[in-house]
Amino acid sequence: MEPVEPDASAPLRVLLVEDDDADAVLVTEHFTDADLAVDLQRAESLADAEAALHDPEAVDCVLLDLALPDAHGFEGLRRLLYTDGPAVLVLTGLRDEQLGADAVGVGAQDYLVKDLVDGPSLARAVRYAVERRRSDRVRRALRDARLRADENARLERGLLPTPLIEDPEMRVLARYEPGTEQTLLGGDFYDVVEGSDGTLHAVIGDVCGHGPDEAALGVSLRIAWRTLVLSGIDPDRVLPTMHELLVHERNQPTLFTTLATATVEPGRERMTLRLAGHPPPALVGEGQDTSMLSTERLGLPLGVGEGVSWTPLEVELPKKWALLLYTDGLIEGRQVSGDVLWTDGLLDLLREVTAGPAPWRDDPGTMLDAVMERVRSLSTARPDDVAAVLLVSDK
Template sequence: MTPGDAEVGDGDRRLLDELARIAGRRIERLREYQREHHLADTLQRSLLPQALPAVRGVELAARYRPAQEAAAVGGDWYDALVLPDGRLLVMVGDVIGHDLNAAVAMGQLRHLLRAHALDAPDPAHLCETVNRLLPALGTGEMATVAVAHLDLDRGRGRVTITSAGHPPPVVVGAGGTASLLAVPACPPLGALDATPYESVQAILEPGATLVLYTDGLVERRGEPIDASLRRFATRCVALGDPSLDAALDGLLDDVLAPGTAADDVAVLAVRRSTTGGAPPGA
């Protein structure tokens, strides 16, 4: 033993052993958390649409990005489909919660909305139907959702929208303005039994873009939600650029700067063509 060495006694060894056991347990919990995070992210991405429909008269773009921080993903989604009568249905939703169960519930809810969208005359009826059926899934989850019908028949560009507890849509005008669309305040799906839902109508002018998104894009710690919404709407002006896909990527890179968001996000943008166009399926 050199003069600088110290003998390790039994008490020290027990302390070191206990510290090693604590470190081992924490490492294993971290690995388990990372595995679940990866599984939830993979499952969620597999449940999202593999492609958006090609629709005459509009351009579609959508993105999903998982949480930047270590919080578990799960629950945010988007969807788009052409209905038998030619209208375009677009949806963005968020199952309340962030875990593997939320990702599973998201897939069930998305397919439930799709199945009943074929018979629902408008988004309000669709939300009422799904809200009534949601308890049968047995998940106990609640979800916010924005549902919009876009009618391009004869170039009208009429949009009918229902928001079930969801952030208000943004409309970006062809002239470079952006505004939050006022929608009736309705409860999230699964929050109340037999609750009525309301729709609001607007006109999407040629060249204008409708933006549906989840709250991970706007909510920031310490910032009032009204200020967050106004800031996001202002940034959506960038979606007026020629390439909607590139503009949407640029918007997300801007809004989701490192360290600004801890939630996963989904966003879907619908731009009406400046040349009009026939309705889907025509």
């Protein structure tokens, strides 16, 4: 939760948890004597206090009497120590000073001895407790942000690797953008490697859901794919093996992954495409020469069904071809009209972007950036991540 900047001019919102009427009146008089602006509420029991704190953000500080009719010892204190809630100051009797000190060890910001406190000391203790609590929350938020950033960086290095190719006539350009409605890295992943015989292998996939579990599964699948194709396994066994891996590694039985693989022969004239519930790649040409590959042999996502197989689609490649693989975040953004871009809209957009007067092949990175920007401009909301890989053959 992001810390909220307090309004310095607003009165402090104080909840007094005290069952003794005389002590409650005395606390009110102390605040008046100290000339401290407070919005004071009172709860006469722990149950009333918990009801008043149904929204912990609505109170800045709790003054808690340890001797309540429905709480014993530190029970009440522990129940009111919300992670992102108000500061808690303990009120004790003169003979309970050690008890108050022990309460600080449990988590109270400070303790006050009822018979020794006056207006100035009460006001000072409340101000200090509130500021310490706010400082603690800011430090915790910064620490959590650093931890999330470090975790995302580790996951991103696994999900978005450096392509492993040696062919000087092949160019690989990749882009990744997180979704606009989530902060954690999702499960989109891609990879491109070249086998020892010159065969080019590419994969792009999307683990359903967002968060570290999905991202970690995406890393595992990407590494498994790279290992399988570089080991020279029969291409028809790659997806079934990854399906089995996903089924055994996922932490939820309904988790699945869409995926597209492309295997390009060493001569770069033929390609074998396999789709596991994934949108089809596009062959990018000049303007109207751009086309979306067929989905007639679209198979089930990994993790869905048993004994599934994925029928390959053989594609003849033109001279100097380019192939765009992408995850569905690129085509599922909601537009102003309420429609989604989908594959037809992406095809129109690609034809528009590649129809410029200057050949886009001279600077394919700029073309890919223009596609990503046009998708952003057309989408009012794009909750999913986007990964896109452009393979450009100069043969």
